[in-house]
Amino acid sequence: MPELPEVETIARELRSHILYQPITGVVTYTTHLRLPIPPNIKHALIKKSFINIKRRGKYLLLSISDGKTLLVHLGISGQIIILPLSHEKNKHEHIAITFANHKSLCFIDPRKFGTIILITGDPLQHTLLKNLGPEPLSKKFNSTFLRKHIYNRKITIKQLLMDGRFISGIGNIYANEALFLSKINPIKPAYTLTFKECDNLVNAIKATLKRAILKKGTTIKDFRNSFGENGQFQVELKVYGRENKTCLECKKSIIKKIRIAGRGSFYCPKCQQ
DNA sequence: CTGTTAACCTGAGTGC
DNA sequence: TGCACTCAGGTTAACA
Numbered sequence: 001m002p003e004l005p006e007v008e009t010i011a012r013e014l015r016s017h018i019l020y021q022p023i024t025g026v027v028t029y030t031t032h033l034r035l036p037i038p039p040n041i042k043h044a045l046i047k048k049s050f051i052n053i054k055r056r057g058k059y060l061l062l063s064i065s066d067g068k069t070l071l072v073h074l075g076i077s078g079q080i081i082i083l084p085l086s087h088e089k090n091k092h093e094h095i096a097i098t099f100a101n102h103k104s105l106c107f108i109d110p111r112k113f114g115t116i117i118l119i120t121g122d123p124l125q126h127t128l129l130k131n132l133g134p135e136p137l138s139k140k141f142n143s144t145f146l147r148k149h150i151y152n153r154k155i156t157i158k159q160l161l162m163d164g165r166f167i168s169g170i171g172n173i174y175a176n177e178a179l180f181l182s183k184i185n186p187i188k189p190a191y192t193l194t195f196k197e198c199d200n201l202v203n204a205i206k207a208t209l210k211r212a213i214l215k216k217g218t219t220i221k222d223f224r225n226s227f228g229e230n231g232q233f234q235v236e237l238k239v240y241g242r243e244n245k246t247c248l249e250c251k252k253s254i255i256k257k258i259r260i261a262g263r264g265s266f267y268c269p270k271c272q273q
Numbered sequence: 274c275t276g277t278t279a280a281c282c283t284g285a286g287t288g289c
Numbered sequence: 290t291g292c293a294c295t296c297a298g299g300t301t302a303a304c305a
Contacts, residue, residue, distance in 0.1 A: 003298055034281070034300075058299075076299055077283080092283085111282045113299060128300095155276065164300080171298050220298065221285085240298095261277075264296080 002058060002074040004136065004169030005212035006223050006231065010080050011055040013226040014062075014105070017082045021099035022049050030094035033109065034075060037095065038118045044068065045097060057132045057168030061123050069123040075113030077222045081106050110222075133167040136205050141167060146198045150190040157193060158186035159261050161205070170205065173218055173240045176266050178205040180239045180249075185272040186265045187258070211236065239266035247271060 002010070026042040038044065045064065052063035060080075062070040072080070085102040092110040099105070107116060119126050134140040149166055150157070160166055161175040170178070179186045182204035184197055193201070217223055217231030220241065224230065234241075238248050243257035243266060253270035 006298070073299080075282095076297070078299095109282095110284065111297090111299095113282070115300090153275085159276090162299090173298055218298070223298065262279090 002076075002078065002217075002223060003171035003174050004055075004058060004209055005174070005215075005233065006217035007055050007058050007060060007074065007169070008213050009216045009225050009231065010074075011053050011060055013082075014050075014060075014080070015053050017103060017226060018050055018099055018101075018105060019053060020049050020051060021101050021103070023047065023097060024100055025096075025098040027096045027098075028094065029089070030112070033094065033112050033114045033116060034073075035115050035117055037116050041095070041116070041118065044118050045070070049099075056124070056129055057135070057164060058171070059129060067120075069119040071115065071117050071119050071123060071126070071128065072107070073115040073128075075109060075111060075115070077111040078107065078109040078114035079222065079224050080226055081108060081224060081228050082226045083228075131165050133163075133165055136167055136169055136209055141202065141205075143195070143199045143202050146193075146202055147195065150193050150198070153190040155190055156187050156260055157184060157190045157201075158263075158265055160190045162261075162263070167205075169209070172263050172265075173220070173237070174205070174208055174212065176240045177238060178208045180267060180272060181208060183272055186260060186267050239268065242266060 023045045026045050028037055031037060048065045050062045051065050054061040060072040083104050083106050085098055085104050090108045093106050093108050095107045097105040123129060153160060158175050161170050182200040184201060212233040215233040216225055218233040219230035239255055242255045245255050247253045247255055247268040250270050253268050255266055256269055258265050
């Protein structure tokens with residue numbers, strides 16, 4: 001589900017829903033997601049509040065008023081939805097945090113690949129965050145950076161884009177879309193990209209992510225924003241999920257779907273050579 | 274070190 | 290209807 005634009009959408013909405021709201025209750029229905037949910041999470045949160053909400057890559061960082069951080073990752077199928085205090089429990093609801101304003105933050109995740117942990121100290125130094133590559137929308141991610149990191153890398157450029165240690169926040173949808181926009185074949189070995197292609201790819205990644213944030217994310221199946229609503233970027237997808245359909249750019253070739261490192265990869269054989 | 278594969282888990286879709 | 294199988298917005302341990 002959630003790549004950078006979807007997580008950014010959630011982060012922005014949560015700020016208006018729950019920032020500074022006193023936490024009045026915590027209920028957990030599950031002991032384990034990808035990692036164990038901290039057994040002391042109720043005690044750690046109750047009577048405190050979230051005083052800052054940030055995003056790093058695909059992670060949400062909720063700063064607790066006592067200095068700790070609640071780190072949340074949505075995995076593939078995770079959702080964070082704000083519901084009324086008294087709502088019917090969703091089948092896959094794993095934790096509900098309730099606030100003095102009678103709102104309830106519900107973490108719903110059918111596949112349980114998400115993560116919720118507590119961090120003491122600097123969250124950016126935590127194991128899960130410290131090795132993340134730069135934010136794709138930051139100045140640090142530029143053509144010079146990309147050129148440096150493709151050196152001698154024999155993996156495909158698509159695999160490199162999806163490696164969080166190289167760059168954070170890009171997943172399967174936006175890797176496919178950015179490569180289409182920059183007219184680069186996803187299977188091209190990273191080291192073979194020209195200077196010009198690096199420029200184009202950096203620009204395409206930034207443009208795609210900004211546009212997707214503006215449209216509040218992509219809903220293929222599971223993604224919902226904190227109001228339970230769909231994103232709107234899926235109607236602008238050029239290649240993802242469009243196998244066997246006509247390319248919207250050249251209007252001649254047929255979008256192909258191949259498998260790269262186990263992930264569905266979509267491209268136009270004519271536009272992306 | 275680099276690169277590949279399998280595993281975590283549930284649900285939806287397809288073909289027989 | 291049922292069963293077997295494949296696939297899905299992510300991450301990472303284990304392996305060659």
